[in-house]
Amino acid sequence: MDDEGFIWTDLVNSIFSEEEAALILSIPLSYFRTPDTLIWTKEKNGTFTTKSAYHVAHSSGEDYGTGPASSKMDAGVKWLWKALWKACVPTKVKNCVWRCCTNALPTQANLQKRKVITTATCIFCKCERETVEHVLLECPRSVSIWFSSSLSLRTGGMGSGGFQIWMIQMAGELSKQSFDLALVLIWSIRKERNSSLWTGSGYPLSNPSMAP
Structure with a gap:
C-alpha cells in the first residue's frame, strides 16, 4: 500500500509468481496506518538483546547437530x-x-x-x-x-x-x-x-x- 492508500496489485503481480502474489495480496492490512516497527519476538517487550540472540544462535547450533x-x-x-x-x-x-x-x-x-x-x-x-x-x-x-x-x-x-x-x-x-x-x-x-x-x-x- 502506498502513502495514498492504494494497494500495488500490479507491481506485486509483475514481480512474483501467480501463487506467491495471491498469498501476498491476501495478507490483511491495518486501517489505522500506524508506522512500521521492528519487533524482536524472542523478548516479551519486543526489544532486541544480545543475550536472547546468543540463546537463539546456541539453540540453532544444537538443532543442526542432533545426529x-x-x-x-x-x-x-x-x-x-x-x-x-x-x-x-x-x-x-x-x-x-x-x-x-x-x-x-x-x-x-x-x-x-x-x-x-x-x-x-x-x-x-x-x-x-x-x-x-x-x-x-x-x-x-x-x-x-x-x-x-x-x-x-x-x-x-x-x-x-x-x-x-x-x-x-x-x-x-x-x-x-x-x-x-x-x-x-x-x-x-x-x-x-x-x-x-x-x-x-x-x-x-x-x-x-x-x-x-
Whole structure:
C-alpha cells in the first residue's frame, strides 16, 4: 500500500509468481496506518538483546547437530579438552597441544596456504607436505619417536582422520599418566621441529619427559 492508500496489485503481480502474489495480496492490512516497527519476538517487550540472540544462535547450533555422529563428536571434544586442561603438564605443553588440535600451528602447509612461503615440505623428512598430522604422527622421524617411547604407539597412517580425532582416541584409551606423557611428547616433537628449522639442530627424544 502506498502513502495514498492504494494497494500495488500490479507491481506485486509483475514481480512474483501467480501463487506467491495471491498469498501476498491476501495478507490483511491495518486501517489505522500506524508506522512500521521492528519487533524482536524472542523478548516479551519486543526489544532486541544480545543475550536472547546468543540463546537463539546456541539453540540453532544444537538443532543442526542432533545426529548421532555429531553428538558423539561433541562429547569426544569435550572429553578431550577436559583431559587436556586437567593434565599434570606445564601450561606451555597444554597450549601447544591445543593449537595442534585446532590446526593453529604455523606448519609449512598452513604458511603456504596463507601465501607466506611457496613450498610446504616437511622439515624432518624433506619429502611430504608438512601438516600437523604429518609432522607429529606420520613423518618417519615422528613414527620412530612414538614407537620407541614407553608408549610404543604405532602412529603411521593414524593422522588420516585429523589430529584432533586421534587425540580424542588417545584421551579415551590411555591412562592419565600415559596421556600426560603423550602430551609432553607432542610438545617435544614440535620443539625439535622448530630447532631443526631455525638452528639446523635438534635434540634426542629417548626420554621426552626430560626434554627442555
